[in-house]
Amino acid sequence: MRLILLGPPGAGKGTQAQRLVETHGIPQLSTGDMLRAAVKAGTDVGKRAKAVMDAGELVSDAIVNAIVAERIDEPDCAKGFILDGYPRTLVQADAVAKLLAERGLDLDVVIEFVVDDKAMVDRIINRAEQAKAAGQPVRKDDNAEVFDERLREYYKKTAPLIGYYYAKGKLKGVDGMADIESVTQQIEALLAKTARKKVTADS
Numbered sequence: 001m002r003l004i005l006l007g008p009p010g011a012g013k014g015t016q017a018q019r020l021v022e023t024h025g026i027p028q029l030s031t032g033d034m035l036r037a038a039v040k041a042g043t044d045v046g047k048r049a050k051a052v053m054d055a056g057e058l059v060s061d062a063i064v065n066a067i068v069a070e071r072i073d074e075p076d077c078a079k080g081f082i083l084d085g086y087p088r089t090l091v092q093a094d095a096v097a098k099l100l101a102e103r104g105l106d107l108d109v110v111i112e113f114v115v116d117d118k119a120m121v122d123r124i125i126n127r128a129e130q131a132k133a134a135g136q137p138v139r140k141d142d143n144a145e146v147f148d149e150r151l152r153e154y155y156k157k158t159a160p161l162i163g164y165y166y167a168k169g170k171l172k173g174v175d176g177m178a179d180i181e182s183v184t185q186q187i188e189a190l191l192a193k194t195a196r197k198k199v200t201a202d203s
């Protein structure tokens, strides 16, 4: 199963991705996590990405596409993967299509988290407070000022993917404002439906 989680920052993609990892045994490929790891490790990619990430802007397509291309050839991705926070631009979406086509694979579904933006800033600030309370590092971009820029980037560069995947017949929506458990249930229902359609189409 290969799926994309699409939605603005704070929509709950990461939380749901972790649940999908546990339930379906496929890895979560979060470009945000991979970039943060690169920053922490001080690699060339990390050095180039840091200032851009801190400002809430998008890292270049070339960098992110290269990271994902390498990652999906690892053995744990053989049975599928969850793309979380990738693709975020039309160039990245074309890169995913090409990567999959070259491997004779296809996407099963793109899940859009439909949310109220105003509530997202509160979620992000909560996330920062919770991390701080738990003694975990707080993300530098989890604050109200940078959040505005992240949201602008989302609408400018990522929201066009909604139309892109709708036109391909891959887009399904979930109510991202619902509680965590019920979002999980909505996603599982969608995945079951997609799997049934696939069986019918293959037979």
Ligand code: AMP
Pocket: 009, 031, 032, 033, 035, 052, 053, 054, 056, 057, 058, 059, 060, 061, 064, 084, 085, 086, 087, 088, 092, 141, 150
């Ligand atoms: P996230 O953890 O998904 O919220 O990503 C945190 C930051 O990493 C973003 O604000 C971007 O600066 C960068 N980033 C993550 N994924 C991508 C991507 N697919 N394309 C460009 N930049 C990305």
